[in-house]
Amino acid sequence: MFPVNSNGGSKEEPQASDGGERRAVLGEVDFFSEKKKKPINEEQVNAFVKKEHSREFNLNTGLQLVTGSDESTVDDGISSDAAEDKRAKNELALLQIELERMNVENQRLRGMLTQVNNNYTALQMHLATLMQQQQQHNSRPADSTQQHEIVERKSEEKKQGNGVPIVPRQFMDLAPGVEQTNSSSEERTISESPNNNNNNNNMMELSRNKRKIGREETPESEGWAPNNKAPKLSPSKPIDQSNESAMRKARVSVRARSEAPMIADGCQWRKYGQKMAKGNPCPRAYYRCTMAVGCPVRKQVQRCAEDRTILITSYEGTHNHPLPPAAMAMASTTSAAANMLLSGSMPSADGLMNPNFLARTMLPCSSNMATISASAPFPTVTLDLTQNPNPLQQFQRPPPQFQVPLIPQSQTPQAFGQALYNQSKFSGLQMSQDFNEASQSQPHQPQPLFSDTLSAATAAITADPNFTAALAAAISSIIGGSHPNNNNNNNKNANVNTSNSNNSFPGN
């Protein structure tokens, strides 16, 4: 019987299914070439089967499968054999169908792999192009090293796991999802209708409402009440509720060097509290926007514990009122960043668009300035204007998953290109994440000081609306190509360009 196995055509089936890389090729080719050999093998097999039939080797059943097609020519007329042969025929047909199906699937997978490879190559080329642009603007040798390092990291990562190249696809698919779930269109009308708060505000205020409802007093809450209650009264979007538990607030944090007690972002703020935060000898000040009665925007200002020249300003919420040009730059940036976080977290149920994933899909060359921290209690985008674009500093730290290069080719060039251009003025745009690694890499950890252009860095936020708007546009474009903020930012650029840079830092 063993000789039969070695010669029988069926022997090749396990090979095709067990073989490693050979399987893909041999499995397909051998299966069809097998038919050519079949007559020879089948004769041998059938002869052997007849001879050995009395032994009732079940194993022969499988062998007969191969010989089924020619069984009639060899059939000796035994009825039991005929029945068995019919069954064998059926099984053979089933196996053949299954094999064909596997072949089809194999080809489909091959096609997918090819497509992924093509996408990866295109992304890599695109990244290289962007890097070159950045290098031209920065014209620093270190940057080329950085870019090279980035590209190499990306390529290494791509090669490491099969799942990694798929991420771009997920990211590409991400945008429509964001479009669907994002309330950015609503946000756009916020300035006209305070009650029409976006998710950002909703989420921010929901937790707050819980408390305030318990209190139900506070004359000041009159101003807050409309906004506070709006999300509760109209929880039209279940997404909001689902998000509330996961991420109650989205926060945009700006790190900048400034001697001033707080950076001038064009808005009017009123201090309503101050606390000593744990782990930081510097007090944390709480401000709320007073440009409109019910404006939900608040910000926290705190100096970095390690480097007190660094001012950390965290913004929450979106202004529900028209902003002066001086404030638009920062507002658009923070709003876009907050939207990015909120949007990315919404369909968290499917696990594709949680902050972790979102952070992983951030621009690779935006690695110097913005950090996404999705760690509890709420996600934060940190725009770090204190860092120097020193590549070694930046790219020694980030864990591998930060390095997935994902630049939607159809979306990035303009906005991100402009951001890159402005990056030359500052440090760069970094999006990384510490979702599960808050303990390993603190986004607020002080970065090495590379320049004393503190005012330049902080003033840059407001003094260069191009940058902030471009950053906002870039962020928005990453999330969804048609994010309203893109258009807004363009307008804002136009608006702010004319009244640029003088309104930035009265304190400085």
Place this chain on the structure above:
DNA sequence: CGAATTTGACCCGCGC
């Protein structure tokens, strides 16, 4: 004197 700031108390969520 009105507005803004300060500051202690309070509330709430979370971890133990």
Place this chain on the structure above:
DNA sequence: GCGCGGGTCAAATTCG
């Protein structure tokens, strides 16, 4: 259930 820490409130205080 309790303590801790973050966030907010609002009376008191300061400032212009």
